[in-house]
Amino acid sequence: MTATQAPGKSVGAPISRVEGHLKVRGAATYAYEHRLDEPAYLHPLQSTIANGRVAKIDASRAEAEPGVVAVLTHENAPKLEAVGDAELEILQNGEVGFRGQFIGAVIADTFEAARYAAGLVEIEYEERETDADFRPDRDDLYTPEQLNAGFEPDTSVGDVDGALASAAVKFDATYTTPREHNNPMEPHSSIAVWDEGELTLYESTQGVYWTQNTIAPLFGLDAEKVHVISPHVGGGFGSKGLPHANVVLAALAAMLVEGRPVKFALTRHMMFSVAGYRTPTIQRIRLGADAEGKLSAICNDVVEQTSKIKEFAEQTGTSARMMYDSSNIQTTHLLAALDVAVPSWLRAPGEAPGMFALESAMDEMAIECDLDPVEFRIMNEPEKDLESGLPFSSRGLVACLREGAERFGWDGRNPTPRSERDGRWLVGTGVASSVYPVFSMGGNAATIRADSDGKYVVEIGAADIGTGTWTTLGQIAADELGVSFEDVEMKIGDTKFPNASGAGGSSGITSWGSTLVEAARSLREKIEAEHGGNIPDEGVEASAKMPKNPHRKEYAMYAFGAHFVEARVDEDTGEVRVPRMTSVFAAGRIINAKTARSQFMGGMVMGLSAALHEESVLDTRFGHVVNHDFAEYHIPTNADVGELDISWIEEDDPYVNPMGSKGIGEIGIVGSAAAVANAVYHATGTRVRELPITPDKLIS
Amino acid sequence: MKPYRYERAEDISGAISALADEPEGAFLGGGTNIVDLMKLGVSTPDVLVDVRRLMSDDIEETEDGGVRIGAAVPNSDLAADPTIRTRYPALSEALLSGASGQLRNMATTGGNFLQRTRCVYFQDTTTPCNKREPGSGCSALDGYNKNHAILGSSEHCVATHPSDMAVAMAALDAFVVTHGPNGERRIPIEELHRLPGDEPERDTILEHGELITAVELPPMGFSSNSKYRKVRERASYAFALVSVAAAMDVEDGVVRDVRVALGGVAHKPWRATKVEEALRGEPVSEENFRAAAEIELSEAEPLSENAYKVPLARNVMVRTLSDLSGEGR
């Protein structure tokens, strides 16, 4: 849709992405594509052991190759500051903490020469025994101090053991989710250039300031000496949130060839070793209920993995703390620290694996209690957030379940497994809830300039990782300025614009949007107060910081959703197909109906992918992911994605932020895998508690 | 990737002699497999001799009622050919179930037979693999072997052959015509691919520099009643976990003749001769199909992660045979 929006009426409209035409023409400049003079190309050296040290490195053959400019190793690498981050402090000694870790790089005039010469570098290791075995019965599991996003690792309300002991209906089962790797279309890419002690990074990042703030201290620089430019990003799913070692490697290499830009894009293989991934999880869920099906105990005990060189603790159990009503709730998290790459964010860290287990268990418990799984959820709806004790700013789960049931045609469902078939296909349906917190991140500022011709320029160092931010931020600013969308020009994705948080935790619109609203108000006030309501000939500008939201202390803030899935399972082969999914979301005010739909859809498909396909297979003998390409690591093809019915309910939440919006980037993936698994159970009578649900788990 | 030379020969004999003095050289068909393997450092030819233009890209009916397929025929053309679709539907279905439209446009009939295993350790030069580096050991034996062989493997290699097309060709009794340093050969498809034994580095019986120039499908009265069924982990664009190609001649409820081949279970397209023997002359019934399939699979030796392939292969055989016999529901 390109029709002009009336002034003040942009928010909510299905406006097409402003940069869409650039993208379809290939004219949008992604990180690797910036044209700079005489670039050099980097190909990394990656460790082929998982634990030990580089004993000897002989680069003479590589250095002799035509086109090779330099070989970077720990022997000649510039020194980095010790910031206490072993993932990023690469090449400072020969230590190796995981297989695939960067131990050097070849820099050459062409990509091909760099890649070929990298194979000529001879490396000898002193190898130590590899421990990459992720098991729940290890004797060295430990409780981390805190989980990702600052959550408590262990929580307990009431007396779970007592409640379980006396429950009329008890349920106890263990679910596992596999290691999964973020694989945005655009792999991580950088161009690094040094000029008189200042570093410019053309980056593919979820946050230019996150990159700046992480990279600058490593090189002993003040933040403003690192310039980060990232106008377009081909996806990240969390893996481009916090910078990984690839950025450091490019910057170190560029120091060796001072003045010459160094280009480095990860290959798809490398995406499976150095760019973060989702930890595998083992979750023991225990539920207790009275004879009517009212929950009395909810418990999720989580075991997950981290790297010995740097801790990352996924908040897998947190959704069990607030999802359903119970006087007794307990969650725990234990970590196994292994000789493996460092896990990190992958779309909905915590909620995605946690809600697979909880929502599968809720389905199983509904069956135990002889209740419809929709009604079972509704009857266990809490009145407040049991973790914080605060009321919800809005909670649309019941509305989503009801609306979804209606759209999907849930009523009259025969609960008996294997009750419907179509030829050799067993047909089943399943439901699951979804949730995602409304996060907001600090450190945002924006500047808006008004010109006398009535045009506005809005600057903020925000990111568009394919989500539509270029467009949605313009809509928010236009409405608050009271002008039409076409009169607002956005400037984002560069540290030359005011400070901003990154695209992560579905917090972008809340954080950046609140800031823009504040800046727009200041500008209007300024025009009113200082210029009598008219924009002066020389133009006028105003800046603002993100205001504090006083309601954060008063309310618990979450978005909710419900997924309904039909699954078909071939009785002979165990092949699963999902012809349709209906998902309904309650996510506050929707800023752009078109880009929002894409966000929900992407999340739902990623949940389907987690349910049926994705699994990174780590060979514990070698310590690396052996199915490290798209032929072996499966994601859905178009043929795997059926009809997607996506909608949302009207939700007026005056507390979350000035727009009344909630983040929507992650909620689509939460719960969708459980809905698929529940439908597969209903179709076949086989409960698969280990994702992904591949044919081998259903064949008999 | 190792630097290499690219050459084109004038004709078939030129191509063969071009490789005679190049022990590390290779032919180039569509390049969809060998070029990938070169990027991975798995194949390291000094020279690629492009043979695509030298060989026929025609599909012709032969005097005896069979069909002759030039080795340069792209997979997509072969799948779409009206004669193949009506008289050998299993072959067309097998081709269409493989790879993607773009790949099938590039891939040649000759190259398809000779694509190499998708074993992850074979494709990764940092892990031991007897097929890639004889004597280094087989990483799959005690590793990730979910997709590996259940029949005919050895302690040296448990890889499977990945081609869908070749499985259909095996069920259709195809012959592969080659020209090599020692002249012309006509090889029954059954003999083209090898079991690994103690020489897993050799996928086929072809000699260095031996060029596949054509494939011949003999006349088979009942090949029009043939089918290919591929089981995979997603709806499209994935290699077979198990596949079945079968053709059946049924009269008055009795199996007069039958051909069955399995994919995804062995180092070569696996012709299920025991199933065929057990069924010839027997009445059509699901029980008989199941019993026959079980005889074939009684020798299966699954690995740590692929025991599921035994019931899967059985079920897919039963289902495909039932469908062909008109007994399927």
Ligand SMILES: Cc1cc2nc3c(=O)[nH]c(=O)nc-3n(C[C@H](O)[C@H](O)[C@H](O)COP(=O)(O)OP(=O)(O)OC[C@H]3O[C@@H](n4cnc5c(N)ncnc54)[C@H](O)[C@@H]3O)c2cc1C
């Ligand atoms: C992503 C992906 C998915 C795929 N999925 C499938 C699938 O599902 N099912 C399936 O069956 N296949 C699949 N394939 C494999 C594909 O079918 C093969 O790559 C293709 O058939 C090889 O044919 P080509 O002509 O490109 O061979 P090339 O790559 O050119 O050659 C392959 C080998 O054969 C040799 N060679 C080529 N032509 C001749 C000849 N005439 N005589 C002698 N030697 C010759 C070459 O030297 C080389 O060793 C997939 C491939 C990819 C990349």
Ligand code: SF4
């Ligand atoms: S199965 Fe064969 S190809 Fe795979 S690792 Fe073993 S020897 Fe190599």
